[in-house]
Structures are given as structure tokens and as C-alpha cells.
Amino acid sequence: MQWNDYRLVLAVARARKLPEAAEALGLTVSTMFRRIERIEELMERPVFHRERGIYTPNEVGDELCRAAEQMEQAAFAAERKVLGSSSLVSGTLIVTSSEVLGAFFLSRHLTDLASYHPGLDVQLHSGNEVLSLAHREADVALRSSRPMDSSLFGRKLSDIHWAVYGDAKSSARLSASSDFRHERFVGFSSSPFADHMSAIQRTVFPDGIVSLSSNSLVLTASSAQKGAGLAVLPMVLGEQWPGLFRLTEPIEQIAGELWIVCHQDMQNNPRVRLAFDALISGIERDRSLFVGDSV
CATH class of the missing domain: 3.40.190.10 (Periplasmic binding protein-like II)
Known part of the structure; x- marks a missing residue:
């Protein structure tokens, strides 16, 4: 089996349906079906229980998923370490927050970063979903509470x-x-x-x-x-x-509380430092918007 075979099994196990898994991997459903058949031929046994279009990993599938998750975590860790030690201010910077913080704080202080750094692609994501910093779904996050995960690095910005x-x-x-x-x-x-x-x-x-x-x-x-x-x-x-x-x-x-957070492997990355510096500077100008003065 190749790494892509493990990724495919993991994607199907997470999505439970071939169309959703195919979309996540950028493949067609027919290609997914053929590759699952090939994997099961290699394993000489089924990998999934199939019922009404729902794919549930069996014992063999569970073992493959565990191996795939370990490979995935190792790949993410390697990527974070490489990017964390980079000295280049270029590439993609993904910053995530709630809808309110995105519209009324992030947009006030991060929209000019790309104009000062032409090689930087700044992407602001807002919503109630929590994007993973470990999986590099985002590089920097604004959170409304102190981070409890020991793998994260954070700084309190304000009440x-x-x-x-x-x-x-x-x-x-x-x-x-x-x-x-x-x-x-x-x-x-x-x-x-x-x-x-x-x-x-x-x-x-x-x-x-x-x-x-x-x-x-x-x-x-x-x-x-x-x-x-x-x-x-x-x-x-x-x-x-x-x-x-x-x-x-x-x-x-x-x-x-308002916290700015990144993965600890990324805290020295120049793109991440730019975001931290811009938002730390921004909170000093916007302090009254968060804590107010007397009516």
C-alpha cells in the first residue's frame, strides 16, 4: 500500500460516504470505488462494512485508519517544524476567529499586511467552527478563552x-x-x-x-x-x-478573555509573528472597544 491508499481509507472512514470522501481528496467517485477494490485485493479481505451507501471500517479498516492517522500526524508535525523555522515572509497565512471578531477586529488590523509583504497571502476565516492549528487548517486563531492544550502557544490580548x-x-x-x-x-x-x-x-x-x-x-x-x-x-x-x-x-x-493562539511549533514563523505583532499592536488601539469607558 502507498501513503495515498492510507489517506483514502482514512477519508472514507471520516466521511462515511464515497461522494464526500471523493470531494475531500479531489477524486471522482468511480476512482474512489476502484481504489477501494484495489486496497481490499491487496489486503485479501474487506476493509469496510457497506450498508445503503454508508462505509464503516471493520477491524482491518480500523487498523489501517490508526496507521494513517499516525502518518498524518507525523506529516503535519514535520510541516509545522519546517515552516516554523522558515525565515521567509511569504506564502499563506490563515487566521481564524469568530464572526464578530473577524468583522470588527481582525479586518481592522490584518488587511494591510499583504500590501506591505507582496509575497504574503492573508486569508481570514470566521465562523463558529474551531479550525485545527495542529492540522494547519489555520496558522493563528483568536479564541475567547485561555487555551488549555499544551501544544498551543498563546498570549492574552484583552478582557x-x-x-x-x-x-x-x-x-x-x-x-x-x-x-x-x-x-x-x-x-x-x-x-x-x-x-x-x-x-x-x-x-x-x-x-x-x-x-x-x-x-x-x-x-x-x-x-x-x-x-x-x-x-x-x-x-x-x-x-x-x-x-x-x-x-x-x-x-x-x-x-x-481574548487570546491569540498558534501551535507552539509555529510561534517563531515570520508570518505568524507578523500576525501576532499586528494584533498585539491593534489591541492597544482598540482596548476601549473591548472593555469600554463609563457610559
């Missing part, structure tokens, strides 16, 4: 405070001294932080009425700006959203 925001009418009617009882709020639903945020919102504003729910902080900010209700938002979003006004001091119970 993250949240506050209550409303539209112009709410701002004219309410003040920092208001108790917000029986005010309408835009709530959280179907999101990674929904239960946690809803519990905090009920604790801080027990008599608040949730009139609309959203699974996105961007949608929440937009809804509040259009008068759907008050919104509890991270200040980096609320302070920059047009038409929103802060109505409270930062809420202590919702304070978090």
Missing part, C-alpha cells in the same frame, strides 16, 4: 466585556440608572453560547421580556438597532454597530 445596547429611542428613554424591568430583549437561541448567555441575561435582568431570539450576535445587533428590543452584546460589536447606543456599564458577569 472582553459585554453591555446592554439599544436603538436611538431606547437611548432617549433609558439611562445607566434604569433598572430595565419589563424591557423587551433580543434573546439567544440555537447557538453555542445560547444556554449560558440566556442564564446570565435572566440573572442580570430577571424581569426582562424576550420578544425575539437569534442564533447570531450580528443578527441580534441588527434586530436591536431596528427596535426589536434591547440586546446584551460584546462591546467590540455594540460599540461599532451603527445606530446602537450603550445603556449600561460593562456587565461583570459576562466578562471574558
Whole structure:
């Protein structure tokens, strides 16, 4: 068996279906099918259980997957070490963050890097999915909590405070001294932080009425700006959203942390250092957007 055969078995085991595995490897389904048949001929036994188009590795397949994963990890480690010791400021730099941090922080401080370094291809990825730094799905990540993985290198950039925001009418009617009882709020639903945020919102504003729910902080900010209700938002979003006004001091119970993180093998890579330096410098200019001043 060749390395590509191990990769194919692992891709099929992860995807469970040939079309998805073929897409991941850039192959056709017919090529995938022929290569699986060839592998099973080499092994002189089946590698997968097949049922209604679902491919599940059997005992032989599990052994091949374990070997493939070890090869994959070794390849990733070698690549990280080679890139980590590189002295060239060129190639691709992938930086990942949440949607809010991407739009309201990353884009403020990383978009000029490529103009200063023509050989650098900067790619910003935002979303709720966590890209792997070990597998080089991303080179640098912004995380909202301290990294616990010992293979990662990180630096705390700032605290993250949240506050209550409303539209112009709410701002004219309410003040920092208001108790917000029986005010309408835009709530959280179907999101990674929904239960946690809803519990905090009920604790801080027990008599608040949730009139609309959203699974996105961007949608929440937009809804509040259009008068759907008050919104509890991270200040980096609320302070920059047009038409929103802060109505409270930062809420202590919702304070978090902002960390910049990379794999420890990549911490001396020039591209990674550029991103670290740009964002460390950027947080000094944007500190008030994260922690705020008095209303």
C-alpha cells in the first residue's frame, strides 16, 4: 500500500460516504470505488462494512485508519517544524476567529499586511467552527478563552466585556440608572453560547421580556438597532454597530478573555509573528472597544 491508499481509507472512514470522501481528496467517485477494490485485493479481505451507501471500517479498516492517522500526524508535525523555522515572509497565512471578531477586529488590523509583504497571502476565516492549528487548517486563531492544550502557544490580548445596547429611542428613554424591568430583549437561541448567555441575561435582568431570539450576535445587533428590543452584546460589536447606543456599564458577569493562539511549533514563523505583532499592536488601539469607558 502507498501513503495515498492510507489517506483514502482514512477519508472514507471520516466521511462515511464515497461522494464526500471523493470531494475531500479531489477524486471522482468511480476512482474512489476502484481504489477501494484495489486496497481490499491487496489486503485479501474487506476493509469496510457497506450498508445503503454508508462505509464503516471493520477491524482491518480500523487498523489501517490508526496507521494513517499516525502518518498524518507525523506529516503535519514535520510541516509545522519546517515552516516554523522558515525565515521567509511569504506564502499563506490563515487566521481564524469568530464572526464578530473577524468583522470588527481582525479586518481592522490584518488587511494591510499583504500590501506591505507582496509575497504574503492573508486569508481570514470566521465562523463558529474551531479550525485545527495542529492540522494547519489555520496558522493563528483568536479564541475567547485561555487555551488549555499544551501544544498551543498563546498570549492574552484583552478582557472582553459585554453591555446592554439599544436603538436611538431606547437611548432617549433609558439611562445607566434604569433598572430595565419589563424591557423587551433580543434573546439567544440555537447557538453555542445560547444556554449560558440566556442564564446570565435572566440573572442580570430577571424581569426582562424576550420578544425575539437569534442564533447570531450580528443578527441580534441588527434586530436591536431596528427596535426589536434591547440586546446584551460584546462591546467590540455594540460599540461599532451603527445606530446602537450603550445603556449600561460593562456587565461583570459576562466578562471574558481574548487570546491569540498558534501551535507552539509555529510561534517563531515570520508570518505568524507578523500576525501576532499586528494584533498585539491593534489591541492597544482598540482596548476601549473591548472593555469600554463609563457610559
